[in-house]
Amino acid sequence: MKANLSHPRIWRSQYLQSIELVHGVSKRYSLPRHFHEELELGIRQGDGWQFNYRGTMYSVPSNTLVVTQPGEAHYADSTSDLDCTFRGLRVGIDLLQQVATEVAGCKTALPSFGMPLVHDRDLNTQIVQVHQALEQSISQLEQQTLILNLLAQLILRCAENPPRQAKLGEERQPVERIRAYLEDHYSQEVSLEQLAQIANLSSFHLNRSFCKTFGMPPHAYQIQVRILQAKRLLRKEWSINKVAVETGFASQSHFGSHFKRLVCVTPRQYIQDSKNVIDFDA
Numbered sequence: 001m002k003a004n005l006s007h008p009r010i011w012r013s014q015y016l017q018s019i020e021l022v023h024g025v026s027k028r029y030s031l032p033r034h035f036h037e038e039l040e041l042g043i044r045q046g047d048g049w050q051f052n053y054r055g056t057m058y059s060v061p062s063n064t065l066v067v068t069q070p071g072e073a074h075y076a077d078s079t080s081d082l083d084c085t086f087r088g089l090r091v092g093i094d095l096l097q098q099v100a101t102e103v104a105g106c107k108t109a110l111p112s113f114g115m116p117l118v119h120d121r122d123l124n125t126q127i128v129q130v131h132q133a134l135e136q137s138i139s140q141l142e143q144q145t146l147i148l149n150l151l152a153q154l155i156l157r158c159a160e161n162p163p164r165q166a167k168l169g170e171e172r173q174p175v176e177r178i179r180a181y182l183e184d185h186y187s188q189e190v191s192l193e194q195l196a197q198i199a200n201l202s203s204f205h206l207n208r209s210f211c212k213t214f215g216m217p218p219h220a221y222q223i224q225v226r227i228l229q230a231k232r233l234l235r236k237e238w239s240i241n242k243v244a245v246e247t248g249f250a251s252q253s254h255f256g257s258h259f260k261r262l263v264c265v266t267p268r269q270y271i272q273d274s275k276n277v278i279d280f281d282a
Contacts, residue, residue, distance in 0.1 A: 015140040015191070016147060018092035021131065025085050029078040038090035039113075040068040041154070043127055046084025050077045053116045065118035065127055067158065087131045091151065099151040100159075102204035105166025111159040118158055126150055137250035142219035144192040148203055171209040174199035178210060178218060186225040187248035192218070227262050230255070235274050240267045 008024035020038065029049060043065050051058045051066055053074040060066060062084075068074055070093055078084070093110060100111050118124065130146045156162050178195050195218055196203045210218050226247040233243045244255035259267050 013134060013143055015143050016134075018095035019147060020090040021134060022086070022088035022090070023131070023135065025083050027080050027083055029076065029084070029086060031076050033073050033075040035071050035073045036068065036090055037070055038092050039070055039096055040066075041089040041091065041127060042066045042068070042086065043088075043124060044078065044084055044086045045128070046082060047078065047080035051116065052076070058117060060117060063124055063128075065120070065124045066116050067113045067118060067154075068116060069113060087128060089127065089131065095147075096151065096155075099148060099204065100155050100163055102148075102202040103152050103155055103165055104163030105202075105205070108163045109161075111155045111162070113158055114160045115158075120157060123153055123157060126153065137254050139219060139222065139248075139250070140189045140191050141195075141222055144203070145207060145217055145219045148192065148207065152204060166205065168205070168209055168212060171199070171201065171205075172213060174201055175206070175210045175213045178206065179214065179221065182218060182222050183225055186222060186229060187246060189248070190222075223258055224262065227259055230259060230267070231263070231270065234267060234271050237271070240271075243267070 008022065010020065010022050012020055022042075029044070033052075043063065044060065046062055048059055048061050048064075051060050051074065053068065054072065058066075097110050100108050127150060130150050133146055134143060156165060178199050181195065181198055182190070192203045192207070196206050199206050199209075201209065207217055210216075210221070214221060216224070226249065230243050230247045233246060234240070238246070240256070241252050244252045247255070249255035249258070256267055259265075259270070263270060265273065
């Protein structure tokens, strides 16, 4: 029986070549026995489904993450009276190995996941949020950071023999260099690998150290700097579209959503409110 997903979508981001994403909505979902060369992370939101893996049939509740090892044959089947959403991430083993090594701070074995069902509400919520974010026009830095954090948490919480997480040291000077670089190049697309090279740290270690020092990850700091610059340009009566382009946002709507989230008003409201100057000497 073939999968019966209405308008399924399978794609790769230009910034995440080791990740394949799947998104579909259906009442019926059925796949014959097959396997993937990647680690597959799948989650179905809606009625539960049946999953046959390593000779065992599992009944999978809604919003439960299913982890399938590379090369392991499996099949799935589900019938529902309501539309259900399926989200999948297929992770290349090279990327999985890289993240495990960065988490441990030294060369380590490829993570193995014995149990296919992950009953971890926080992790299951995280994978849905990451998948939803990757469907949007977000920056290269944010995409790479979201995937790095997700895979690190998966390895630390679910791997059979998880590596011991390397301890943070004193990295104030390297992360200060990264902060200065983000401020000087706020409108440019930068990768996590670029920043890691500048700091001479692994991507995972850089992200943790930056968060510890400045209270937010590099991609969030980049967005904050962009918004601060956008406010200056809006006060100079630049058009909203021109400001979005100048500050490095993928689109005007993407700029507007971040502006509203951080400033609490839309760019247009900010322009209007900036004209209201109170003269206390009057």
